[in-house]
Amino acid sequence: MIKRLALLLTALSASPAFGWGHQAHSAIDRAAIAALPADGPIFLRAYSDYIAASSTIPDGWRNASEPFSKIEEDPNHGWFRERFAFLKPLPRSRYAFLLALYRENQRLLHSDPASAAWINVRWTGTLPFAIMEQYGHLVADMRQLRTARANGEAQNAKFLEQICAFDVIRLGHYVGDGSQPLHDTMNSDGWRGLNPHGYTADGSIHARFETAYVKLIDLTEGDVRQHMAPRSHEEGDLFDAVLSYLNAAGDHMETVYQLDKRGSFSRQSDPDARALVYATTAAGASMLRDMIARAWSESQAIDANLANPLDPQTPGYDPTTGSAPAKVDPN
Template identity: 30%
Template sequence: MKRILIAAAVLSLAVIPASVSAWGSTGHRMIGMAAVRGLPDDLPAFLRSPAAAAEIGELAREPDRTKGAGQPHDRERDTAHFVDMIDDGRIMNAQGPSIDALPTLKSEYDAALIAAGESVNDAGYLPYAIMDGWQQLSRDFAYWRVLNAMEARETDPGKRAWYSEDRIRREALILRDAGYLAHYIGDGSQPHHTTIHYNGWDRDTPNPEGFTTSRQTHGAFEGAFTARVARLDAVESAMTAPKLDGFELRPRVATYLKTTLAEVTPFYRLEKAGGFRDADPRGATFATARLAAAASELRDMIATAWRASADVSIGWPAVKVAEVQAGTADPWLAMYGED
């Protein structure tokens, strides 16, 4: 609850230029656009188009824009933007669950936090939001594979027309779901969204290096500063090579968030040295690297979701995607429904 309350207080007092939402509009747009522009050639052409890059860039902002709808919406969604870890990757305190061994279900995660004397309102559940987003996108791709195959092969005009219409619907869903995944992966690259020191160094913990405790720290960095210094070409140049082989969702998400957590202390050292004033090149380099980390991870998450979608079954009665694509299964009942 503390982040939600702080965000409300920040907005009411107009203390910082943006609410505590990772990267603001500029950063989230760039992450989505850079990732899509870097997708491998084996992904569907509609997703690799300039229009798709722009659309996903815009949709990457959506989870921030829908805040404040009321309960239960806000309880379930607003806490998805962060996960507050201590230095060793445990969540909230030394008794909290480890990012490396999260329970399978969010309800089990809630129980583990309560046992550690914490609550998910304070801890956040960003890793679950990323995993859920990847799984949803993989299902979207599986349906698209079937629809695309059947639109090309179906001889019945009525069925072929329906496959075409449903493919168009599915493409819109893919863009939407990729945008939401873009947002949460973007949140995961901003150091403040992975730490108990999420808006100035936590005042209830030791601060031997004398880092700032200002409640303006978070928003000033990801909002106004990043908007001043970030450039799409620089973000794209800083992106890492794809890492697609041997992909496993849970350890990949944990590694990604721990990598960001390791940037918390470097951020505060740089802030102390004045690196985030005006358009300081040190701060610009830091922000660009974090945006590029998110764009690289989003590109890989989209690509691995596409790969995984070839080896699943969909619909009811269930039909294997690979068999439909090979022309050995008719998915009509599974796709359109028999009732």
């Protein structure tokens, strides 16, 4: 038993840090749900405690003790954008993205094996794909909820509300992770590569910022709501909006290292560190609110003219993935 425990602790210590700690994830989710518009899925407010209490459930799927789960889930929490700067435009398909990484890995394997070692799904992440896939689940389940209500199926509708609440837990976790700047960079767990400013290479910076400091300032739902942006993302291509959102969060990455270097995360009163936490968590709550509200709107009907991405006759169909990429939403 002692040996097994030691092995487990070793495995956990070798794993990359998780997303925002529970306090921040919970505050982001609560703020987003409280800020839903009156014509949105306000039934979710009845599940606010459940969603907030379960906000870090997806992190529990990343333990080495469940290897199949960890292999599938781990990349969904990161987006190390420096690693795939070669890839333009970004594929609108998880599988096309993975194949592009594989081809680049193979291209570099002999000429630059050190770089090739980082060009794989684990060290690039798949966060925007996880966000969009879970968003699709939420739209589909909300559509079923609407149907159950229309058919007078009260008990089934109640169950579907609970399913939608769980969808929000997962979507909220991925969106929340994306608002944490260290989830959008290869420097997620300590500075890598050239380091002229002498930033820490210690992986503990991740937890020092997102968990210890959040607890130190006692971040609340009210703090997050106070800094949320007005509603947006009601139209236009949502995948592009998600990418822009992740890029904006990642642009704060060096600020995290600068604040850490001057010891800001050990001082409750540091105004710049507080401002960064407020701004990033509020951005996450704003994005989550907008995506939940848009999902509810999109669940009203299905466009019968949409092409099936699995149909070989669909334009852009790729036989290596067995699908066509998601189309750009013009609305």
